[in-house]
Amino acid sequence: xxxxxxxxxxCALIAGAFAIAGALSGPRVATAAEVVSYQLDVKPILxxxxxxxxxPGGEGYQASGLDLSTYKGLMAGTKHGPIIVPGEPxxxxxxxxxxxxxxxxxxxxxxxxxxxxxxxxxEWVKQGAKDN
Ligand code: HEC
Numbered sequence: 001x002x003x004x005x006x007x008x009x010x011c012a013l014i015a016g017a018f019a020i021a022g023a024l025s026g027p028r029v030a031t032a033a034e035v036v037s038y039q040l041d042v043k044p045i046l047x048x049x050x051x052x053x054x055x056p057g058g059e060g061y062q063a064s065g066l067d068l069s070t071y072k073g074l075m076a077g078t079k080h081g082p083i084i085v086p087g088e089p090x091x092x093x094x095x096x097x098x099x100x101x102x103x104x105x106x107x108x109x110x111x112x113x114x115x116x117x118x119x120x121x122x123e124w125v126k127q128g129a130k131d132n
Contacts (some may be wrong), residue, residue, distance in 0.1 A: 036124040
């Protein structure tokens with residue numbers, strides 16, 4: 001039987017093609033085209049990192065009046081007013097505070113959110129901060 005000889009340069013090409021195929025079938029990364037859901041994506045972040053302080057009885061609620069346990073509370077904001085401008089993550093206090101763009105950072109005196117989490121909050125506000 002005749003052996004097929006592959007030139008080294010062809011080998012490199014094949015390896016490269018496999019590397020690209022691997023990258024394409026790798027972990028899915030959120031894209032702007034994907035719809036971010038309040039219930040599925042946003043609420044779990046607030047529940048795990050904010051609600052212990054920002055619900056009636058918690059220190060964040062006492063200090064600011066902000067109740068993050070419901071969509072209604074999130075949209076009502078603090079005693080000074082809303083923390084979300086739908087469509088505008090750059091000026092929404094929710095995003096400003098979790099992204100460390102102000103002197104105060106949230107969660108208060110705790111480990112910051114992961115970049116993936118601030119990204120979800122940002123994209124959700126950008127998409128209109130809907131109760132979806
Ligand atoms: C350990 C308790 C604690 C946690 C956890 C916490 N906060 Fe706070 N939060 C506070 C306190 C206390 C204040 C009042 C701070 C102040 O007035 O200086 C506050 C204030 C705020 C304010 C109002 C700031 C202002 O005056 O404009 C926002 C918005 C806020 N928190 C968002 C969040 C978000 C979003 C999370 C979760 C990612 C979170 N917080 C997690 C304690 C907490």
